[in-house]
Amino acid sequence: MASQKHHAYVPGYKQEHIRPHAWRTAKNSAAYLLPKLQEMSSKKPDLQLLDCGAGPGTVSASFAKLIPQGTVVATDLSEEIIIRAKDFASAEGITNMRFQAASIYELPFEDNSFDIVHAHQVLIHLDEPPAALKEMLRVCKPGGIVASRDFTGSDSYYPQSDLIEASRKLSKAVGKASGRTENIGVRLVSLAMQAGVSRSNIQASMSSWCYSTPEERDMWGGSMRDRLRSGGMRKTALEQNLGWTEKDMDDMANAWQEWIDAEDGVWGLMNGEVNITKP
């Protein structure tokens, strides 16, 4: 239980960090799973879905709305964030959800308990992703689906600026310092095979987030701006002497504000996905 692999989610749960997480829904972040979920739900309306590392629970809640006769169990290592997820679901009037603090490495459920076991942008933060996939597979019913979606490390944006380029380097350095592995999204097939799954039971896909409307630019750029101005990114960069000064980060934050204000601003991020069928 004291293993390094159970470490907390390093970036933490400040507003500027959680904002892009809370923007996420099943539609914008789990579209690759929805056809299968709908097919399964049409045959078995009381579907049992486990969402691991659910964070503020907005994706879990949208799953719950899609399977009103089913149940969604949302887990996260953090008690703090799982309480927020519970509050969010209550505010949305959702009654078919349960919440439990738990490590993805030691899920407090019997073998073969769930029809679908889902994790979104979770493996990317782990030291041992295949161990997590094995545990997800353990609690999944035979014939059920284990699904994961993670950032590939590939993104593109416009208009470009030297200061935003610098902030991307900083973000990667801070991510690395907090245990994030940038290219997990393109390694999901490999990781599933390392977890003992045969290739024929893995379906891979890619999908991208696109931030381009004023609201999307404010959500994404505002989060980056605020992490640079006063959030965990600034703190980590200074504490770990990553090479950027307070002034550097103020300048980068201002560059992000300019990007938010650019009417032709666009940001794209590519994510990898796997649907794994448990034999």
Next chain:
Amino acid sequence: MASQKHHAYVPGYKQEHIRPHAWRTAKNSAAYLLPKLQEMSSKKPDLQLLDCGAGPGTVSASFAKLIPQGTVVATDLSEEIIIRAKDFASAEGITNMRFQAASIYELPFEDNSFDIVHAHQVLIHLDEPPAALKEMLRVCKPGGIVASRDFTGSDSYYPQSDLIEASRKLSKAVGKASGRTENIGVRLVSLAMQAGVSRSNIQASMSSWCYSTPEERDMWGGSMRDRLRSGGMRKTALEQNLGWTEKDMDDMANAWQEWIDAEDGVWGLMNGEVNITKP
């Protein structure tokens, strides 16, 4: 008419180059346009769709199947490739298509002729994308849609190798030498605004190709392997002294074969998209 901007499609039409193009369909390459196309087609079944720079015409043909009472006009600067597109459509038994060699800068159609004007991975090869968008807008009916999808320059793959990294550098250098602008996909909103469109008439999105099955790996990796072994990429690299020897390119081609053979091999490419409503 002798303007530089009408230059031919430099990479040419050899089998190894066209293979990934001919893999494309409306479903895997124009999904962002399909909800709008279906909505328009349900109100007006005899939809007129223009596909510019249609290449081997597989995307155009799948549009034609989606609007059986409509008409798809496929154009390309090259007579050679448009004949192949015509042959492909005939072989598919498609009867609602017309074919015409034409420059996207000077489309041989009246103003306000088409309900949908589409170009896929075309702007990325042009010197003056806003001029092409203006011309597409000219032949589009008021209330119609001008749609474009282009590579952002962002891709990710696994397993990584130094030789494949070298071949990606080579591909970028050859692309640049043949006039390709890598990040057009993330600049589409900006280009449309340069063409005179107001931001409120532009809908931006991103979607990705994922090559992971044996067939997909063979299609993508085989094309790269063969361009390195004997295709235009090898020819351009040698003719333009881009810094790679024949032996380098043989080694890179072998690395691609290893990637094709890797059961856990995955390649993702992110594309930007715009649906522009003509006022």
